[in-house]
Amino acid sequence: MLVGKIAITGATGQLGSLVIGHLLDKGVPADEMVAVVRNLEKANPLKQKGLTIRHGDYEDGQSLVEAFTGIDKLLFISSPSWDNTHRIKQHATVVEAARDAKVNHIVYTSIAFPHEMTLGLEHVHLATEHAIKTTEMIYTFLRNGFYMDLLVNPGLEAMIQSGEIITSTSGGKLNYVTRDNLALAAATVLTETDHENQVYELVNPNLFTYDQLAAILTDLSGKEVKHRDLPPEEAYRQLIRSGVPEGDAAFMVHGVFKSIAQGQFSHTSDDLRKLIGDRITTVESAVKQVLSK
Numbered sequence: 111m112l113v114g115k116i117a118i119t120g121a122t123g124q125l126g127s128l129v130i131g132h133l134l135d136k137g138v139p140a141d142e143m144v145a146v147v148r149n150l151e152k153a154n155p156l157k158q159k160g161l162t163i164r165h166g167d168y169e170d171g172q173s174l175v176e177a178f179t180g181i182d183k184l185l186f187i188s189s190p191s192w193d194n195t196h197r198i199k200q201h202a203t204v205v206e207a208a209r210d211a212k213v214n215h216i217v218y219t220s221i222a223f224p225h226e227m228t229l230g231l232e233h234v235h236l237a238t239e240h241a242i243k244t245t246e247m248i249y250t251f252l253r254n255g256f257y258m259d260l261l262v263n264p265g266l267e268a269m270i271q272s273g274e275i276i277t278s279t280s281g282g283k284l285n286y287v288t289r290d291n292l293a294l295a296a297a298t299v300l301t302e303t304d305h306e307n308q309v310y311e312l313v314n315p316n317l318f319t320y321d322q323l324a325a326i327l328t329d330l331s332g333k334e335v336k337h338r339d340l341p342p343e344e345a346y347r348q349l350i351r352s353g354v355p356e357g358d359a360a361f362m363v364h365g366v367f368k369s370i371a372q373g374q375f376s377h378t379s380d381d382l383r384k385l386i387g388d389r390i391t392t393v394e395s396a397v398k399q400v401l402s403k
């Protein structure tokens with residue numbers, strides 16, 4: 111397979127590791143891949159797979175210029191920093207380094223439907239998309255939906271045990287998508303042509319609600335799980351009572367649940383299907399996988 115040298119930032123993270131797995135499955139030789147990491151020790155498993163490891167830190171532009179030298183396609187995985195203002199600086203550093211290293215094509219993990227979002231994260235991603243557009247580099251924006259994994263994970267057992275899911279989502283719909291589906295979409299873009307200067311809204315076309323999640327949990331566990339869709343202040347109090355830390359409860363109720371209630375996660379697109387076909391994971395199959403472990 112002739113794809114040119116591919117570099118992946120965030121290669122030691124969860125999404126980056128999955129992308130590398132899919133690239134290897136697609137037949138990209140390990141020695142055509144460069145894992146750009148801030149912690150060389152953490153990259154040992156990737157080194158054992160035959161990837162080239164280079165040091166690159168979003169805080170250090172020169173390290174990134176060196177890491178990106180000779181790279182044809184760069185998968186730039188967004189920073190996990192919670193400080194959105196600082197994150198924009200880190201991202202600008204990465205874009206500037208890619209430009210200076212003469213990367214041909216930059217593939218960036220953005221956020222789905224940023225113009226419809228009010229969580230604050232959308233500003234980071236739009237700013238980064240704009241920064242990339244100030245350069246001559248070919249781009250592909252993978253506007254990733256929210257990870258289903260953040261909801262469908264071993265924490266479901268606690269919902270089954272308590273018999274309830276507490277939200278304040280007013281029956282709003284979710285277009286969450288698994289990290290693995292997003293990783294496969296990224297690997298597809300990195301190994302195919304015709305994705306130049308494209309913007310993909312990568313959300314799950316199979317929308318679901320918390321009522322449906324409760325029904326799936328009931329069905330699969332054999333124990334009744336009810337969804338209590340409460341007014342925001344009541345949901346906040348209930349979450350605190352059930353042991354959720356204050357900051358997390360506030361973010362869930364006044365951030366995520368509010369956005370869901372307002373329909374910000376109900377937008378759909380066929381872009382993911384175009385990239386990964388029928389391999390899209392529904393919430394039901396994701397729950398089955400988690401509960402069978």
Ligand code: NAP
Pocket residue numbers: 119120121122123124125126147148149152166167168169187188189190191219254255256257260
């Ligand atoms: P993750 O597992 O936390 O991985 C983040 C990666 O970024 C790690 O490899 C980390 O390196 C690397 N990194 C952090 N700071 C860096 C720096 N200063 N310089 C270079 N690399 C640095 O996150 P993920 O699950 O793979 O998700 C990928 C990205 O998607 C996140 O970073 C975040 O921007 C975004 N995200 C999306 C969602 C969603 O629902 N769509 C949810 C959460 C986050 P170390 O291994 O050394 O820490």
